Amino acid sequence: xxxxxxxxxxxxxxxxxxxxxxxxxxxxxxxxxxxxxxxxxxxxxxxxxxxxxxxxxxxxxxxxxxxxxxxxxxxxxxxxxxxxxxxxxxxxxxxxxxxxxxxxxxxxxxxxxxxxxxxxxxxxxxxxxxxxxxxxxxxxxxxxxxxxxxxxxxxxxxxxxxxxxxxxxxxxxxxxxxxxxxxxxxxxxxxxxxxxxxxxxxxxxxxxxxxxxxxxxxxxx
Amino acid sequence: xxxxxxxxxxxxxxxxxxxxxxxxxxxxxxxxxxxxxxxxxxxxxxxxxxxxxxxxxxxxxxxxxxxxxxxxxxxxxxxxxxxxxxxxxxxxxxxxxxxxxxxxxxxxxxxxxxxxxxxxxxxxxxxxxxxxxxxxxxxxxxxxxxxxxxxxxxxxxxxxxxxxxxxxxxxxxxxxxxxxxxxxxxxxxxxxxxxxxxxxxxxxxxxxxxxxxxxxxxxxx
Numbered sequence: 001x002x003x004x005x006x007x008x009x010x011x012x013x014x015x016x017x018x019x020x021x022x023x024x025x026x027x028x029x030x031x032x033x034x035x036x037x038x039x040x041x042x043x044x045x046x047x048x049x050x051x052x053x054x055x056x057x058x059x060x061x062x063x064x065x066x067x068x069x070x071x072x073x074x075x076x077x078x079x080x081x082x083x084x085x086x087x088x089x090x091x092x093x094x095x096x097x098x099x100x101x102x103x104x105x106x107x108x109x110x111x112x113x114x115x116x117x118x119x120x121x122x123x124x125x126x127x128x129x130x131x132x133x134x135x136x137x138x139x140x141x142x143x144x145x146x147x148x149x150x151x152x153x154x155x156x157x158x159x160x161x162x163x164x165x166x167x168x169x170x171x172x173x174x175x176x177x178x179x180x181x182x183x184x185x186x187x188x189x190x191x192x193x194x195x196x197x198x199x200x201x202x203x204x205x206x207x208x209x210x211x212x213x214x215x216x217x218x219x220x221x
Numbered sequence: 222x223x224x225x226x227x228x229x230x231x232x233x234x235x236x237x238x239x240x241x242x243x244x245x246x247x248x249x250x251x252x253x254x255x256x257x258x259x260x261x262x263x264x265x266x267x268x269x270x271x272x273x274x275x276x277x278x279x280x281x282x283x284x285x286x287x288x289x290x291x292x293x294x295x296x297x298x299x300x301x302x303x304x305x306x307x308x309x310x311x312x313x314x315x316x317x318x319x320x321x322x323x324x325x326x327x328x329x330x331x332x333x334x335x336x337x338x339x340x341x342x343x344x345x346x347x348x349x350x351x352x353x354x355x356x357x358x359x360x361x362x363x364x365x366x367x368x369x370x371x372x373x374x375x376x377x378x379x380x381x382x383x384x385x386x387x388x389x390x391x392x393x394x395x396x397x398x399x400x401x402x403x404x405x406x407x408x409x410x411x412x413x414x415x416x417x418x419x420x421x422x423x424x425x426x427x428x429x430x431x432x433x434x435x436x437x438x439x440x441x442x
Contacts, residue, residue, distance in 0.1 A: 116334075117334050117335045117337070119400060133396065160412050163393075163404075163409055164413065164416065166392065167393040167409045167412075168385055170392030170395060170396065171390070171395070174388075174395060175354065178337045178341060179347055179351045180341075180347065180351070188385050188388045191381050191385030191388075194378075194385075194420075195382075195420050
């Protein structure tokens with residue numbers, strides 16, 4: 001398997017999913033720099049030979065893992081199909097911000113931050129991270145575009161809006177993980193509600209003054 | 222010298238400034254992981270003994286360097302004293318976004334990204350990066366607060382606004398440096414103009430429809 005082919009449920013279902021879940025746990029427990037193929041094999045209860053057979057190198061396995069994470073987010077957003085554009089954006093704000101006090105998830109994001117810092121030097125990581133970003137950007141732009149079409153949002157540039165939203169969520173995650181600034185994710189979600197959602201909903205009968213768009217606890221999971 | 226004392230022009234003026242400039246060049250040329258005290262000494266045309274005398278360890282020297290960068294930004298913003306809050310925010314947007322096609326600056330930001338990825342594991346880096354962030358956040362909040370006081374901006378939470386602005390600029394810089402997505406910094410600056418500045422200036426006679434707030438080429442350096 002090459003790093004280009006993202007496995008679907010049809011080809012490698014159980015083995016792939018169990019190795020991907022094992023990779024998540026291994027990243028949480030060992031971090032990016034220290035994690036070995038043996039650590040993943042141990043978590044998956046498989047041999048390293050099996051891992052190398054399916055993914056060849058650790059780099060390839062991690063590229064597949066990044067693709068797998070994207071698929072998971074796609075599924076979560078697809079579940080919101082019937083909701084309003086506002087609700088779908090707020091759901092996405094929460095999915096892309098770390099929950100405070102979840103130590104496992106924090107460990108995982110630390111590992112991801114390290115992997116990302118290697119992206120300028122490692123083309124395979126860079127390409128997959130770019131693909132993930134482009135795909136998530138598309139998701140956000142599609143929600144905004146849909147909101148404009150239904151009259152929920154005023155006309156804006158959906159791509160530019162998506163870039164702003166994702167940059168803010170990304171920056172907040174970085175501050176929380178790298179600097180331990182745990183206030184940032186919530187403050188930035190509230191800021192996105194106050195400035196972006198409020199602005200999107202203006203000139204369409206709903207001007208956000210009813211307290212709705214400033215309250216990010218609406219779409220609690 | 223300890224990592225707590227930020228040298229001013231009064232104590233270590235020339236030696237400190239020349240070593241800080243040498244550190245910048247060494248980070249550009251060697252990256253964070255590979256850069257040695259010898260590399261900095263070579264750039265500064267000094268011995269490593271002098272470096273160790275002034276800063277003790279490489280870690281301490283890099284902490285001083287992070288403090289030095291903050292002082293530089295402070296000076297640049299202080300130069301904008303007479304400008305409107307809008308102009309000062311737009312100037313800050315540009316200062317905190319990498320210029321496209323500046324290879325040196327890009328190399329430098331790559332090194333900074335690596336240092337930041339080590340922050341969860343290295344307290345000294347984390348503490349100084351937190352201090353830098355808090356200080357820049359204060360700068361932005363002060364500009365917003367000032368804009369509210371003079372009636373240029375509508376009343377908002379200055380701290381929350383500052384967190385949103387900085388997270389977005391940070392995320393855009395990360396995408397540009399880690400993933401090579403060079404469109405992000407400009408798109409995010411325009412998004413901040415479109416959503417944040419436009420919103421701040423609403424309900425104060427200026428609603429941003431005159432093209433001013435949507436044009437980030439105004440404050441060209």
